[in-house]
Amino acid sequence: MKRPGLTLTIGVLLVGLHIVVGLLTLVWLPYDPTSMTGGRLARPSWEHWAGTDRLGRDFFTQVMIGSRIALIVGIGAVAIGGVIGVTLGILAAFATKLLDDALAATLDILIAFPTLLIAMLVVAASDTASLFTAILALGIALSAIVARLTRILAKRVLLLDYITAARTSGASWLAIVFEHVLPNIAPTLAVNFALQFGLAVIAEASLSYLGLGAPPPNASWGRLLQEAQGTVYTAPIGAIAPGIALVSLAIGVNLLADGLRELTDPSKRGRA
Amino acid sequence: MTLLAIDKLNLAAGDIPLVHDLSLSLAPGERLGLIGESGSGKSLTALAAIGLLPPAIAATGSVTLGGTQVIGASDATLSRLRGTVTATVFQEPLTALDPLMKIGRQVAIPLARRARRDGTSIDIDREVIALLEAVALPDPARIARAYPHEISGGQRQRVAIAMALACRPQLLIADEPTTALDVTTQAEILKLLDRLVRERNMALLFISHDLPVVAKIVDRVVVLQKGRAVEAGPVAEVFATPRHAYTQNLVAAARQFDAALEATP
Numbered sequence A: 001m002k003r004p005g006l007t008l009t010i011g012v013l014l015v016g017l018h019i020v021v022g023l024l025t026l027v028w029l030p031y032d033p034t035s036m037t038g039g040r041l042a043r044p045s046w047e048h049w050a051g052t053d054r055l056g057r058d059f060f061t062q063v064m065i066g067s068r069i070a071l072i073v074g075i076g077a078v079a080i081g082g083v084i085g086v087t088l089g090i091l092a093a094f095a096t097k098l099l100d101d102a103l104a105a106t107l108d109i110l111i112a113f114p115t116l117l118i119a120m121l122v123v124a125a126s127d128t129a130s131l132f133t134a135i136l137a138l139g140i141a142l143s144a145i146v147a148r149l150t151r152i153l154a155k156r157v158l159l160l161d162y163i164t165a166a167r168t169s170g171a172s173w174l175a176i177v178f179e180h181v182l183p184n185i186a187p188t189l190a191v192n193f194a195l196q197f198g199l200a201v202i203a204e205a206s207l208s209y210l211g212l213g214a215p216p217p218n219a220s221w222g223r224l225l226q227e228a229q230g231t232v233y234t235a236p237i238g239a240i241a242p243g244i245a246l247v248s249l250a251i252g253v254n255l256l257a258d259g260l261r262e263l264t265d266p267s268k269r270g271r272a
Numbered sequence B: 001m002t003l004l005a006i007d008k009l010n011l012a013a014g015d016i017p018l019v020h021d022l023s024l025s026l027a028p029g030e031r032l033g034l035i036g037e038s039g040s041g042k043s044l045t046a047l048a049a050i051g052l053l054p055p056a057i058a059a060t061g062s063v064t065l066g067g068t069q070v071i072g073a074s075d076a077t078l079s080r081l082r083g084t085v086t087a088t089v090f091q092e093p094l095t096a097l098d099p100l101m102k103i104g105r106q107v108a109i110p111l112a113r114r115a116r117r118d119g120t121s122i123d124i125d126r127e128v129i130a131l132l133e134a135v136a137l138p139d140p141a142r143i144a145r146a147y148p149h150e151i152s153g154g155q156r157q158r159v160a161i162a163m164a165l166a167c168r169p170q171l172l173i174a175d176e177p178t179t180a181l182d183v184t185t186q187a188e189i190l191k192l193l194d195r196l197v198r199e200r201n202m203a204l205l206f207i208s209h210d211l212p213v214v215a216k217i218v219d220r221v222v223v224l225q226k227g228r229a230v231e232a233g234p235v236a237e238v239f240a241t242p243r244h245a246y247t248q249n250l251v252a253a254a255r256q257f258d259a260a261l262e263a264t265p
Helices: A006-025 A059-094 A097-112 A117-123 A133-160 A161-168 A171-208 A221-231 A237-263 B042-049 B076-085 B103-119 B122-135 B140-144 B151-164 B182-197 B211-217 B235-240 B245-263
Strands: B004-013 B016-026 B031-035 B057-063 B087-090 B171-174 B203-210 B221-225 B226-235
Touching: A006 A059, A059 A097, A059 A171, A059 A221, A059 A237, A097 A133, A097 B087, A117 A171, A117 B103, A133 B057, A161 A171, A161 B076, A161 B087, A161 B103, A161 B151, A161 B221, A171 A221, A171 A237, A171 B103, A221 A237, A221 B140, A221 B171, B016 B031, B016 B042, B016 B057, B016 B103, B016 B226, B031 B042, B031 B087, B031 B140, B031 B211, B042 B057, B042 B171, B042 B203, B076 B087, B076 B103, B076 B211, B087 B151, B103 B122, B103 B140, B103 B151, B122 B151, B171 B182, B203 B211, B211 B235, B211 B245, B221 B235, B221 B245, B226 B235, B226 B245
Parallel strands: B031 B203, B031 B221, B087 B171, B171 B203
Antiparallel strands: B004 B016, B004 B057, B221 B226
16 A cells, blocks of 8 residues: 555645745746856856756756746646636536536537647637736636536535435525535545646646747746757756656646545545 | 325326326324335425426426425525425435535534524524434534544434424425434434424424334325325224235235244244
8 A cells, every 4th residue: 555645745845846946936046037148058067057058048047937837827727727617517517407418518529629739729819829828728728627527526416315405405506516515526626626737737838848838038848848959969958957847846746636635535534 | 274285296207107196285293104115206206395306307286385386486486495394304324414514514504594594593503502412412512523424324314304403394304214224223213203293393204115114103194106196094094904905015014024023032
């Protein structure tokens, strides 16, 4: 048996590291991210921990800013996807059969498209590529997955006797949603949100890599990877540093989700 | 005045008839047993009485609850009616309570709702403890702080009854409330229901497949077979001189079971 505490601890540590770095960038950076004083493609040194890029900018500074952007993207995309998805899912679960079937079929079709493809379509449909369009696009793409999960979970809870008991004692639909359905599906949703967060971070890196994410002054990991592509043999650190950052956050979030799942298992919780 | 009047109720899922031409009525304070085997339409009739039929089942006929027509009524009308006129206790104590909510809060929610609708203000915490005491739970303060998985099946069923009482219903619908319990607990819950229904002057619609259980608690019975009422009358009369073949079978089966129990040392 795996120790549940260990999974969660490593997850929290990795994600926590990125949060600390992300917050730190708001108040302090090793170098001005636009200052080109470090010399072209300098090797890692005490002055420049991860060397410099083609324009002489400190690479470590940019990777740090990348943490902040990744967190903003993850939180933003999950918040948008979560609100849209949970609302749609709950509506579908409570709707008449016809409406529910229509919603379920639409969601299945949406899910059949890869998340990244939907996000690319949304970005392409908007005029300018910005961090916000990338977040919105990912949020919309994720909402279908969240909605489908919410619908199934809610439907399962709605079949239970305590819901019927609440209805026979005169509870309104809204009261049932907030008192019984949401609390009971929240643990599973929370785990799913953590996984979606990881997906969103990777998807944003892919979008940026393709030039559809945050535009150049923003040092997104995906854009750093893309810029390092040309110099990967001469200065491999340019690809390795944002790569490690991206992977560590993605793994951290997944471990966190796994740990959360074990923690919120109803049979193990609440011995107060 | 009748509390619940069911008149020529027909229930069907598509082309399959489930309940056929069922009529029964229940006056305030009266106790009626609805008996029959699994699939005879007992529980569906109860759900129809409170307007909670699954959407796939079509109902025709008339069901009036506290003077209001239930069939075809809007959800808002029904939810008001359900909270004030009826409350239900279900078969399975394991799923009758929300697993993530402390007992005290589960009882408090219907209490608060009823108080809000009546426009009265009450001391919810004290009322919760009073209700838990009323259903004879030991150490109510501790139980109020417990989660459903921390208490026994019989205790959970008592909590479910407390939640039903919180609505102060005129009609209590008990859908096989003792079926999932062991025999000793069953007897205790029956005694408790009997006392509460008497003390609080509620009408009782008791649904069961278990004749001896029904005989202990109700005045009149309706016997259902495949969705049809085959026999109805005072409980003593129906069980002493069953006229319909199906009832005779049910009674004979129960007697055989009793005889077998008594024969074993």
